[in-house]
Amino acid sequence: MSNPEDYTVGWICALTTEFNAAIFLLDKLHPDLSSCAEGDTNSYKLGEISGHKVVLAIMPVGKPGTTSAATTANHMLRTFPNLRICLMVGIGGGVPSDRNDIRLGDVVIGSPTNNGTGGVVQYDHGRAVHSQKHLKPSGHLNQPPEILLTHVGALGASYEREARSITKTVETALQGRSSRIQRKYTRPDAETDRLYRPGFAHEESDKTCTQSSSCFDADPSNLVPRRYRDEDEFPKVHGGLIASGNTLIKDATRRDELSSEWEGDILCFEMEAAGLMNNFPCLVIRGIADYADSHKNDEWHGYAAMVAAACAKDLLSEIKPVQVKDVLILKQQMDTIKEAVHEVKATVDEIHSGHKETEVKDWLKAPDPSTNFDKGSSLRSEGSGTWLLKEPRFIDWKAKEGRPFKFLWLHGIPGCGKSVLSSTVIDNLERCAGCEPLLYFFFDFSEKKKQGLRGLISSLVNQLYRKHPKSRTEFERFFNEEKQRNGCGTTASLKQLLACLTEMVKVVDQLWLVIDGLDECTERDYGGKHMHEGLLAWMKDFFSPGTSCNIHLLVTSRYLEDIRSSLEVWTDTKSWINIQSDLVSNDIGNFVRQSFAVGKGLDRWAGRIDVQLRVITELKEKANGMFRLAACQIDVIKDCVDEPSLDRVLKSLPKTLYETYDRMLKAISPGYRLKAIRVLQFVIYSTTPLRLDEVVDIIAVDLENEPPFRVQNRMPKPEDVLLFCVGFLMIQDRVEGTSPSSAVKYLQLAHLSVKEYFASGLCSIPDEAISNIHSQLSESKAGVVQTSVLLAYLLHAYRTCPGTALSDSSKRHEM
Ligand SMILES: [Zn+2]
Incomplete structure (x- = not known):
């Protein structure tokens, strides 16, 4: 009776032909096991090769593919707990090219190439994306075990000096077998190794490509001419990339396409190895039975299986059994891989907890409003917005003294430059000693994260956390409590954020807050069922006088009915400022003037004050308070190289923004x-x-x-x-x-x-x-x-x- 614990070498085959070839090559056949591990449905043959105790396993018949291979291997590992190396041996489809003279009956050993690949690549993960037409290289799989790679090199040398020969190994294995077996596993006539040009497809789908098929009678120009190989050059052993996947490649054009995606490094296609390589280290050995094209032909299967098995046997003969004993058992190798993954993960976790700020940032997922501030600032010219800064209501709003809650609403037509004004205000507050903490937010039509209440609140919490030490402590207390109570989750909920902001604001004496573009917020419904349903409802709750700290709140928006009616309830209409066209006109004038000084294209008029004045007057009038319109018109005027063309353009300037866009x-x-x-x-x-x-x-x-x-x-x-x-x-x-x-x-x-x-x-x-x-x-x-x-x-x-x-x-x- 054999003891499963004695076996150190696993050998997996997909087909009966491959399995039998392997059995023929055993030095000694051992008795079968009396039982397997629970749930193991594999069938095994046990034996010995050069002192190694070898387990041969065959995959379920008729179930090729990577998953099936993985299942077989996992069963095998449970029944034979001391396996140390694993071989995947069988037939494959060769990829002949100018660079690689691959013939039927040659052997390919999956070995790493110079560019760091692992010997096996998986080609068919992309199948679901684009039907069958394109398959995608999905990456290199694990490297084969080092002891095997080392001895692949030694084996190559043995073949070279003819210390070993696959042909001899095959002959020895077939000696004394029946003539039927000899016929099946001996090398077919060289004449039947025919490599057709990729464009020449096999027509008779009901017939395999044998001497009786029409392919044989077709014009010889359909064959790829190849150099003559001497008898003693057969079979050749190639080392390089094996492509593995669940789709059978039987089309020469596709074969070459795929191969070119791996820069022509692929030597062979097969359907099992990928299922193994991802799970544990193994070496793949393939005998070439066809050319992965449409000319299907089983004639070479037996011999190809035989040479692959012979090569595997020769490889094992290079390795001393005691050397294998030094290799970690496969199970432990797998555990080591898993441990390494865990270690990396633990290190990453540590880095995270060491950086509270990163954690907080991740939890808040706050959008960054500074990009909008920068955009507004870039459109601002010297002295722009000064009318607002001089406005008594603004001066009062900004001042520390006075009422506990101060409010301003700047409203205006589209394109009047509200965001530019907001940037002016923020810039002014930043320069003003004592106006802090200053928080701001821009609702932004072009960015989803900046269109909702969540974006606003998370950004405010984040800014307060960074700018105000007392609030920071408050935040941390809240964050830790919340973590203990509910487990914080990876992202803060809106409810958590609102509660958090309320707690943080409580410890602030005074706060300046600018919120730009209420009309660009898509969640501003007012008067919904839930208290914090939309922006406007939340604002009323949060800012209503008497319910919060000393807040200076400035908002901008278009004059929209829902915004107006909501603000009317809880703010004084005296704090509403209409961004009037005549006020903006000055800003437009400044903007145009500045464009003459720095604007590319307009600087050609630098010495012509009269032209500049004419343009400024014209644009101020035509833009009629629309900052955006003036900005577009400057783009047009830039192209005028002389005065007549400038005059023509000025005279015909469009009056509306849409006409300008037209x-x-x-x-x-x-x-x-x-x-x-x-x-x-x-x-x-x-x-x-x-x-x-x-x-x-x-x-x-x-x-x-x-x-x-x-x-x-x-x-x-x-x-x-x-x-x-x-x-x-x-x-x-x-x-x-x-x-x-x-x-x-x-x-x-x-x-x-x-x-x-x-x-x-x-x-x-x-x-x-x-x-x-x-x-x-x-x-x-x-x-x-x-x-x-x-x-x-x-x-x-x-x-x-x-x-x-x-x-x-x-x-x-x-x-
Ligand atoms: Zn054919």
């Missing part, structure tokens, strides 16, 4: 039009700002071509994106991570009114080009294009850079 669309040169449409299709409907490098890739995708994405089609200078549709877009730097140098460029719409303009689908001047662009920018049309472009792009990412690029972009685009 003209800006019309001005897009036909050569840029398609690119402009593509960019807008993405930017208008994106819920988060797009990274500039992503936009560059989006533009580079050409859906009419195959492949649709080529790296060389990327624009060399990403900022040139702005040229496609001047005035509609802007680039913004955002600091990501802790280092200020880690700024990332983002592309977004220049103004909320741009989004509204395209949503309206209206053009105020009848023009075919403009209405054509509008129709391309409908939400449904844009959606279709977005999906196609992203699919094409992801496919590229799949092929070239498995893992990272894909998960990153698909997450960002919420596909």
